[in-house]
Amino acid sequence: MTSVESDIFEIIADKAAVEREKVISNASLEELEIESLDVVEIIFAIEEKFDIYVPFNANDQDLEFDTVGDVVKAIENLIKENDGVAD
Amino acid sequence: MNRVVITGLGVISAAGHNATDFWEKVKDGRSSIGEITTIPTDTLTVRIGAEVAGFQPQEHFEKRQLGMLDRFSQFGLVAAREAVADSGISFEGEAGERSASIIGSGVGGQTTLDASYWEIYAEKKTRVHPFTVPRLMINAATSHITMEHGIRGPAFSVASACSSANHAMGQAYLMVRSGMVDTAVTGGAEATITVGTMKGWEALRVMASDTCRPFSKGRSGMVLGEGAAIFVFESLEKAKARGAKIYTEVAGHGLSSDAMDITLPDVGGAARAIAGALKNAKLNPEDVDYVNAHGTGTAANDVTETKALKQVFGDKASSLPISSTKSMIGHALGGAGALELAAVVLGMRDGIAPPTANYVERDPECDLDYIPNEPREMEINAAISNSFAFGGLNAVMALKKFS
Numbered sequence: 001m002t003s004v005e006s007d008i009f010e011i012i013a014d015k016a017a018v019e020r021e022k023v024i025s026n027a028s029l030e031e032l033e034i035e036s037l038d039v040v041e042i043i044f045a046i047e048e049k050f051d052i053y054v055p056f057n058a059n060d061q062d063l064e065f066d067t068v069g070d071v072v073k074a075i076e077n078l079i080k081e082n083d084g085v086a087d
Numbered sequence: 088m089n090r091v092v093i094t095g096l097g098v099i100s101a102a103g104h105n106a107t108d109f110w111e112k113v114k115d116g117r118s119s120i121g122e123i124t125t126i127p128t129d130t131l132t133v134r135i136g137a138e139v140a141g142f143q144p145q146e147h148f149e150k151r152q153l154g155m156l157d158r159f160s161q162f163g164l165v166a167a168r169e170a171v172a173d174s175g176i177s178f179e180g181e182a183g184e185r186s187a188s189i190i191g192s193g194v195g196g197q198t199t200l201d202a203s204y205w206e207i208y209a210e211k212k213t214r215v216h217p218f219t220v221p222r223l224m225i226n227a228a229t230s231h232i233t234m235e236h237g238i239r240g241p242a243f244s245v246a247s248a249c250s251s252a253n254h255a256m257g258q259a260y261l262m263v264r265s266g267m268v269d270t271a272v273t274g275g276a277e278a279t280i281t282v283g284t285m286k287g288w289e290a291l292r293v294m295a296s297d298t299c300r301p302f303s304k305g306r307s308g309m310v311l312g313e314g315a316a317i318f319v320f321e322s323l324e325k326a327k328a329r330g331a332k333i334y335t336e337v338a339g340h341g342l343s344s345d346a347m348d349i350t351l352p353d354v355g356g357a358a359r360a361i362a363g364a365l366k367n368a369k370l371n372p373e374d375v376d377y378v379n380a381h382g383t384g385t386a387a388n389d390v391t392e393t394k395a396l397k398q399v400f401g402d403k404a405s406s407l408p409i410s411s412t413k414s415m416i417g418h419a420l421g422g423a424g425a426l427e428l429a430a431v432v433l434g435m436r437d438g439i440a441p442p443t444a445n446y447v448e449r450d451p452e453c454d455l456d457y458i459p460n461e462p463r464e465m466e467i468n469a470a471i472s473n474s475f476a477f478g479g480l481n482a483v484m485a486l487k488k489f490s
Binding site for chain 2: 035036037040043044053055056057058059060
């Protein structure tokens with residue numbers, strides 16, 4: 001696991017108030033009780049930590065988050081697409 | 088119980104600075120959403136909105152009075168002036184004591200608040216303007232309206248975020264209906280387009296990147312609007328006695344609370360408020376000709392609202408014309424319900440249902456008739472107008488053509 005991925009897992013564990021061990025790539029958000037507002041908070045924390053802008057729109061009907069891995073992948077893609085524009 | 092009718096209305100919005108101009112654009116389905124010009128947008132990612140562009144406060148208020156008025160109060164006063172003049176009502180003598188002023192607003196004097204914070208925290212000024220508190224308080228619009236028109240009965244502001252105006256008008260309706268007052272000046276006012284507020288909305292990740300496309304596939308969220316709409320509600324008896332022009336009848340009010348989530352809407356809560364309005368108005372689902380939706384253009388609301396309408400209207404839902412005025416004037420938060428009610432009232436008067444603008448493609452989860460893009464000439468004898476707010480607070484108004 002990269003340190004970036006590890007940091008993201010750490011943030012997810014913190015914001016969702018779950019034990020760090022439970023946050024693994026194929027853990028389902030529903031099982032971890034992570035809801036849409038939690039996702040928004042997680043993205044905020046990631047932006048703050050990495051000093052980047054993550055262009056995430058909660059209305060995007062193409063974005064599907066079932067697992068923790070989905071969230072990490074989406075964020076990695078969004079950063080790549082927009083070159084991780086720094087604040 | 089009194090029957091309650093609307094005898095006057097006034098509007099100031101992105102679509103126009105008075106009811107006539109507003110309706111000209113809205114009835115044709117023309118959007119007033121565009122680039123934000125009233126604040127600097129260089130630090131914002133969302134740069135579109137539905138502003139009351141070109142508003143010149145000095146054309147409406149004396150310099151001395153302006154010092155006391157936040158932008159939201161200015162809007163409330165301008166719309167109230169038009170409504171009161173339109174109705175021809177007088178508040179002289181006992182009439183003033185038998186009249187109420189109940190105005191909804193989500194956050195009140197946001198521009199004043201924002202500017203004051205900037206002065207203290209950024210510019211490190213040691214003092215703010217003495218009128219800062221009376222300007223920013225959420226009841227400022229109501230108070231100024233009572234002062235300008237001599238309304239000396241019950242008066243207060245109502246706050247329930249996006250449902251503030253419908254809740255305020257609902258209270259006004261109940262007061263006139265019960266005979267507690269004969270008349271009520273009521274509606275909503277909001278002016279929250281400031282850099283700070285935009286940042287707040289951006290952070291929620293629900294703002295549209297292109298425009299507001301309620302119910303359409305490819306919609307990307309909300310667009311912030313601003314403005315005010317104010318009505319004169321009167322008991323039918325009093326209105327008839329003075330030969331007032333009657334727009335339509337306020338037939339019912341439905342309210343409910345989701346008790347679920349602080350931002351996500353709930354089908355059950357929305358359905359209860361809609362059903363409540365119909366019951367209060369003694370309307371069967373088949374009687375409703377038109378629905379003015381809450382229709383914010385978010386993924387969440389539009390699907391939830393569709394399901395709630397299906398739950399209440401059953402088989403009738405698929406043939407029920409529904410449209411969102413927010414597609415054209417954005418989401419005016421505490422002013423939204425009132426601006427949208429104005430569209431319904433004028434639509435009933437002229438036999439035109441305004442469309443949902445910017446509609447591009449059918450979303451399989453939103454499969455009802457949203458009057459896409461083109462206005463529809465149709466008789467509207469009974470209509471409802473929905474507001475579903477953050478925090479799960481729902482308020483629906485029901486109107487009946489007056490006969």
